[in-house]
């Protein structure tokens with residue numbers, strides 16, 4: 001039996017919605033098949049007021065063993081570092097976060113807000129929000145650079161806006177069933193099993209990416225969304241086209257560019273007008289190129305690929 | 321009236337350019353923001369006003385340095401067509417316009 005506590009800071013509840021929609025395994029499977037005991041969760045917990053406070057205090061004191069502490073949302077520091085803009089169970093949430101993290105065997109940050117600050121931490125960051133162990137790309141966050149949970153692992157980051165339901169439940173099962181040792185984390189503390197490959201891995205538009213045929217309108221089935229509509233698939237680490245959303249689709253499959261929401265800089269360019277769903281260019285060349293590709297190689301291979309484009313790639317292959 | 325074929329339209333455009341039609345080849349958009357300004361202007365032009373579309377996009381019947389339709393993102397090589405929705409006109413692979421993108 002592994003005790004799990006889930007709290008929410010500066011958040012929209014999107015990750016909770018995601019979690020409750022998980023299928024493999026489902027939130028119920030966590031309890032019935034994998035021995036996870038959900039001590040409290042904002043949408044599932046029955047306790048209120050003093051009863052809830054007592055659970056939290058018992059977790060901090062060790063009276064209740066806290067195996068997994070899950071946090072969704074940012075840690076709010078405003079105003080003036082006090083964190084009182086986000087009070088919870090009688091005190092600033094940031095204080096609970098510190099104490100519960102110190103008491104837990106594993107700390108798991110779910111979603112962009114909890115991992116690196118996400119949208120709330122976008123400039124000018126009025127709530128003075130940070131993620132648990134990062135603020136954007138900078139390590140530190142609410143718990144500090146050197147933080148390690150009792151298990152010896154730093155915060156396990158499962159980013160996404162929201163995170164895919166199955167990334168959440170599969171990692172929770174791995175941790176709860178004693179397989180955390182199998183998890184390898186990348187430089188941003190994301191489990192590599194999900195975040196080593198790219199959004200582009202498995203995208204149905206890869207042939208059009210290769211032959212440089214551009215999608216020019218949302219929802220268009222032919223073409224690739226990189227050239228015009230700002231798709232970040234070639235530089236974003238996520239398994240969105242391997243572990244499909246709702247088990248059947250993904251943004252790019254639906255004709256919508258990847259926004260790069262599993263990367264610490266999300267939302268990119270601080271959401272400046274003209275930067276969303278638009279490929280940023282300098283003198284006709286994309287400013288951000290597929291990861292690991294330099295500008296001159298890009299120009300060379302694009303020219304060659306374009307010249308080799310077969311006729312079918314220019315036609316709509318998705319006929320009814 | 322019979323619709324003009326792609327080839328006939330391409331020939332008509334070639335004639336206009338050979339005949340010395342002056343198009344706005346400058347300024348070349350330095351970034352996507354400047355690019356969008358030109359595209360917005362093109363979007364207001366009537367679909368059948370071919371000459372105005374050529375002028376605003378800066379159509380040329382030759383490449384500029386290394387840049388030509390052939391390698392441009394919007395070019396459909398087999399159809400010899402500029403697929404940028406706001407242009408949507410035929411072009412030869414060796415031509416160019418200031419909306420060139422790679």
Ligand code: SF4
Pocket residue numbers: 199200201203204205206207209223224225226231232233234252257258
């Ligand atoms: S750039 Fe985007 S749309 Fe194109 S292949 Fe990659 S992930 Fe798919």
Ligand code: SF4
Pocket residue numbers: 388389390392393394395401402403404407411415416417418419420421
């Ligand atoms: S946008 Fe300009 S350069 Fe590109 S294919 Fe169209 S006409 Fe040619």
